[in-house]
Amino acid sequence: MSNSLLTVNIAGMNLGSPTALASGILGYTAESLRLVAEGGAGAVVTKSVGVAPRPGYPNPTVVQADSGLINAVGLPNPGIDFYVEELTYAKSLLPVPLIVSVFGYTAEEYALVSKKAVEAGADAVELNVSCPHVKYTGSEIGQNPKLLTDVVCKVKAAVQKPVIVKLSPNVTDITELAKAAENAGADALTVINTVRAVAINVETQRAVLSNIRGGLSGPAIKPIALRCVYDVFEAVKLPIFGCGGITDWRDAVEFFLAGASAVQVGTAVGSEDPTVFQAINRGVASYLKRKAYGSVNEIVGLCHQD
Amino acid sequence: MKLSGYATKINTLRTTAIVGIKDESPTVKTYTLQDDLCSKAKPGQFLMLWIPGIDEIPLSILNGGNGQVQFSVKAVGDATRHLHDMQIGDLLGVRGPFGNSFTETRGRVLLVGGGTGTAPLLFLAKRLAAKIDRLSFVVGAKTRKELVFLEELDAMCTDESAIATTEDGSYGLHCLATEPLESLLDKQKFNMIYACGPERMVRKIFDIAEKRKLPMEASLERLMRCGIGLCGSCMIGKYRVCKDGPVFKMAQLSEIKNELGISKLGFDGSRIDI
Ligand SMILES: Cc1cc2nc3c(=O)[nH]c(=O)nc-3n(C[C@H](O)[C@H](O)[C@H](O)COP(=O)(O)OP(=O)(O)OC[C@H]3O[C@@H](n4cnc5c(N)ncnc54)[C@H](O)[C@@H]3O)c2cc1C
Ligand SMILES: Cc1cc2nc3c(=O)[nH]c(=O)nc-3n(C[C@H](O)[C@H](O)[C@H](O)COP(=O)(O)O)c2cc1C
Ligand code: FES
Numbered sequence: 001m002s003n004s005l006l007t008v009n010i011a012g013m014n015l016g017s018p019t020a021l022a023s024g025i026l027g028y029t030a031e032s033l034r035l036v037a038e039g040g041a042g043a044v045v046t047k048s049v050g051v052a053p054r055p056g057y058p059n060p061t062v063v064q065a066d067s068g069l070i071n072a073v074g075l076p077n078p079g080i081d082f083y084v085e086e087l088t089y090a091k092s093l094l095p096v097p098l099i100v101s102v103f104g105y106t107a108e109e110y111a112l113v114s115k116k117a118v119e120a121g122a123d124a125v126e127l128n129v130s131c132p133h134v135k136y137t138g139s140e141i142g143q144n145p146k147l148l149t150d151v152v153c154k155v156k157a158a159v160q161k162p163v164i165v166k167l168s169p170n171v172t173d174i175t176e177l178a179k180a181a182e183n184a185g186a187d188a189l190t191v192i193n194t195v196r197a198v199a200i201n202v203e204t205q206r207a208v209l210s211n212i213r214g215g216l217s218g219p220a221i222k223p224i225a226l227r228c229v230y231d232v233f234e235a236v237k238l239p240i241f242g243c244g245g246i247t248d249w250r251d252a253v254e255f256f257l258a259g260a261s262a263v264q265v266g267t268a269v270g271s272e273d274p275t276v277f278q279a280i281n282r283g284v285a286s287y288l289k290r291k292a293y294g295s296v297n298e299i300v301g302l303c304h305q306d
Numbered sequence: 307m308k309l310s311g312y313a314t315k316i317n318t319l320r321t322t323a324i325v326g327i328k329d330e331s332p333t334v335k336t337y338t339l340q341d342d343l344c345s346k347a348k349p350g351q352f353l354m355l356w357i358p359g360i361d362e363i364p365l366s367i368l369n370g371g372n373g374q375v376q377f378s379v380k381a382v383g384d385a386t387r388h389l390h391d392m393q394i395g396d397l398l399g400v401r402g403p404f405g406n407s408f409t410e411t412r413g414r415v416l417l418v419g420g421g422t423g424t425a426p427l428l429f430l431a432k433r434l435a436a437k438i439d440r441l442s443f444v445v446g447a448k449t450r451k452e453l454v455f456l457e458e459l460d461a462m463c464t465d466e467s468a469i470a471t472t473e474d475g476s477y478g479l480h481c482l483a484t485e486p487l488e489s490l491l492d493k494q495k496f497n498m499i500y501a502c503g504p505e506r507m508v509r510k511i512f513d514i515a516e517k518r519k520l521p522m523e524a525s526l527e528r529l530m531r532c533g534i535g536l537c538g539s540c541m542i543g544k545y546r547v548c549k550d551g552p553v554f555k556m557a558q559l560s561e562i563k564n565e566l567g568i569s570k571l572g573f574d575g576s577r578i579d580i
Binding site: 024025026027028029031032034035047053054055056058059060061062063064069071073076077078079082083201202203204206208210266267269270271273 | 363541
């Protein structure tokens with residue numbers, strides 16, 4: 001959608017619309033990313049990719065909760081050396097910025113994968129330091145300001161493209177991590193990844209997910225995500241991708257008002273279909289017109305005014 | 307509730323006891339469960355079956371009605387073997403039904419099934435029987451022991467009995483299920499071909515149907531995790547098999563020609579040969 005109302009610039013990337021695809025939703029194949037871009041996404045984030053292939057956890061990996069989903073997919077990915085081919089193809093297909101989500105077990109791994117992703121055409125990398133269900137990576141790094149600083153510094157040294165840090169809500173004070181990322185040179189933040197959760201089945205008296213613990217997404221986490229965006233907006237100057245439970249335009253506008261410059265949508269792609277981005281964009285545009293704004297940028301952080 | 311595109315009820319895990327087990331062959335068993343939602347499934351749809359503590363796997367629905375649902379399972383690995391060891395009264399988890407279904411046509415139809423892929427076609431045949439002029443069935447398996455539903459299929463066919471093929475010649479014609487097709491299609495006009503089974507078989511049928519410009523629908527299998535169009539594990543071309551499929555029409559099959567019967571995504575998202 002080329003609509004100046006909805007155009008945003010975040011970390012030097014121009015997005016035709018402020019709604020991006022969140023990592024881990026579709027996003028393995030170039031064609032699935034194109035599907036989402038055609039559905040109105042202003043940018044796409046790939047499934048998280050690491051150095052070596054991982055098969056992920058056995059099923060059940062995704063379970064329905066009362067107002068969202070709990071997943072412990074376990075970062076299945078083919079490894080960056082295989083994935084570069086898909087990325088090159090994706091870059092050739094996509095009319096929108098390609099953001100590659102990266103994870104690693106060490107700062108060096110994050111840097112190596114980021115470098116290869118950028119060489120393959122990534123317009124930015126998003127560091128997944130917030131996956132709640134894989135040991136020694138993800139939130140184990142994103143919960144520790146020192147480790148996080150090291151990871152961001154090494155990735156910044158390795159690539160010339162924008163570096164986005166995706167924060168975990170599973171911390172005592174998210175602003176501490178946001179500041180660490182900012183000081184280490186991050187260009188933007190994604191707030192938030194999933195909220196650690198468990199699903200239990202009463203008849204079998206078992207935890208349902210094969211990994212037991214997983215991450216909650218969808219409408220259930222929206223208020224938590226909003227609070228995180230609100231707090232982070234006040235703590236740092238970095239632009240924010242708001243993420244967590246966004247399903248319709250009203251949710252998106254709430255995130256803009258809380259301080260997000262753009263949003264990412266995950267779970268709603270399954271519940272609503274890949275055209276959910278168009279629906280949200282249309283709703284945001286008519287909200288902006290109704291309120292007589294010329295651009296979505298004008299409402300970012302608006303509720304912090306007084 | 308805001309999640310409106312799919313009913314969250316369908317995706318909510320229900321636990322239910324096995325109420326029936328039938329041996330179809332030494333390697334295939336049919337299970338009956340009590341489940342309202344899946345009992346209303348249409349031919350072609352599938353469910354996700356949770357074998358507690360072991361795995362969750364996709365299975366085509368064989369039949370539904372009166373609050374009950376049936377599916378047939380071939381023991382091939384860990385999850386399906388565990389299932390084969392279970393007894394009446396044991397608890398299973400189920401969510402679904404998921405995916406689209408076969409379109410019901412009129413006139414003369416040809417159904418081609420391979421192995422347990424015959425299950426959704428049998429379900430379809432039962433629904434079609436009263437409405438169509440002619441129904442022909444070709445079923446194939448590696449060996450006699452794996453040929454399932456033969457009697458039921460014979461009863462469904464209009465003129466002749468179902469054509470059975472085995473790869474080892476232990477029953478019926480000694481060939482692949484695709485072999486009798488050309489002569490069948492030479493002899494008679496069909497309005498639709500429905501296919502389900504090993505993907506290389508489906509591919510061969512697609513090639514034949516394309517050459518003869520015949521309409522076709524095929525049910526495909528891919529690795530499934532979420533079952534609701536979210537995780538991307540089941541992509542084939544631009545389609546999500548769990549949500550846009552599992553049944554694909556001729557025009558869609560043409561779009562995914564470079565993957566159909568050739569490659570698929572593995573557990574780690576890399577492309578593997580079929
Ligand atoms: C839409 C659909 C309908 C199906 N219908 C039937 C049916 O009616 N009857 C039947 O017997 N089988 C059916 N299958 C196949 C069945 O899901 C697999 O045989 C089963 O998952 C094997 O699990 P396992 O642990 O016993 O074997 P494993 O040793 O774990 O796997 C054997 C093979 O099964 C496949 N498989 C394993 N896990 C999955 C998964 N989560 N999703 C998809 N494929 C998987 C893979 O190809 C794998 O190589 C269907 C599959 C799909 C996708
Ligand atoms: C099935 C599934 C897989 C996910 N995989 C990843 C992943 O690989 N990397 C990542 O950073 N986030 C992953 N996430 C988190 C999402 O990107 C997003 O942060 C979260 O789901 C909240 O947004 P939502 O409520 O719009 O889904 C995943 C979420 C789901 C539901
Ligand atoms: S199984 Fe997850 S998208 Fe199809």
